[in-house]
Amino acid sequence: MMDSFPISLIRQFLFCPRIPYFNEIRGIRGLHTPWAELGKLNHEKEEELVQRRSFEFLGFGEPNRIDTSVRLESKSLGVHGVADAILIWTDFIVVVEFKTVFEPKKNWRKNGQTQQALAYASLAEERYNKKCRCILISLIRMKNQKFRYHLLEVTDEKRIFIQKKIESIRDIIKMEKLPNSSAAPEKCVQCEYLNYCNDRNF
Numbered sequence: 001m002m003d004s005f006p007i008s009l010i011r012q013f014l015f016c017p018r019i020p021y022f023n024e025i026r027g028i029r030g031l032h033t034p035w036a037e038l039g040k041l042n043h044e045k046e047e048e049l050v051q052r053r054s055f056e057f058l059g060f061g062e063p064n065r066i067d068t069s070v071r072l073e074s075k076s077l078g079v080h081g082v083a084d085a086i087l088i089w090t091d092f093i094v095v096v097e098f099k100t101v102f103e104p105k106k107n108w109r110k111n112g113q114t115q116q117a118l119a120y121a122s123l124a125e126e127r128y129n130k131k132c133r134c135i136l137i138s139l140i141r142m143k144n145q146k147f148r149y150h151l152l153e154v155t156d157e158k159r160i161f162i163q164k165k166i167e168s169i170r171d172i173i174k175m176e177k178l179p180n181s182s183a184a185p186e187k188c189v190q191c192e193y194l195n196y197c198n199d200r201n202f
């Protein structure tokens with residue numbers, strides 16, 4: 001069993017609790033698609049742009065510094081990952097995630113991308129020793145598109161929620177047993193791990 005698992009498992013766990021088991025216990029990873037490669041290139045472009053962008057709209061003044069591709073790790077939580085960008089002020093930080101597609105659901109508890117960004121916020125708080133005020137999901141601009149973003153305040157309730165989510169994933173990894181899944185057929189038919197789930201009767 002690994003001591004630390006990638007933060008991306010938080011999003012995948014929300015899709016199906018079996019994915020952490022396949023990834024971490026069976027060593028089965030998802031497919032590397034051409035879309036992932038394109039996403040990587042877009043991310044690199046956004047990292048350049050973010051250094052030139054104004055963040056006055058947040059209402060905190062401009063940040064003192066912007067770090068990009070920030071490696072984060074928490075020994076206490078046992079997770080690691082790379083945050084796209086961190087905006088740093090004297091007393092607080094804001095975590096930025098670049099996304100090509102983002103569906104802002106009303107309830108952040110049902111949004112894997114939001115939860116992943118909240119997990120980065122927890123790790124960044126540990127690393128920078130500053131509170132993260134909010135997460136900023138910044139949509140990657142395609143040709144001639146306007147800058148679009150979503151903001152979510154980071155609260156203690158959300159911090160505790162993410163901590164519990166991380167513990168649930170860790171429990172699955174510790175058990176080393178295929179967990180039950182209530183995933184509906186509509187989910188399973190689009191899942192990369194379907195070949196490994198022989199109890200899906202449809």
Ligand code: SF4
Pocket residue numbers: 015016017018019181183187188189191192193194195197200
């Ligand atoms: S096929 Fe269905 S049950 Fe199996 S991992 Fe995917 S979503 Fe979960």
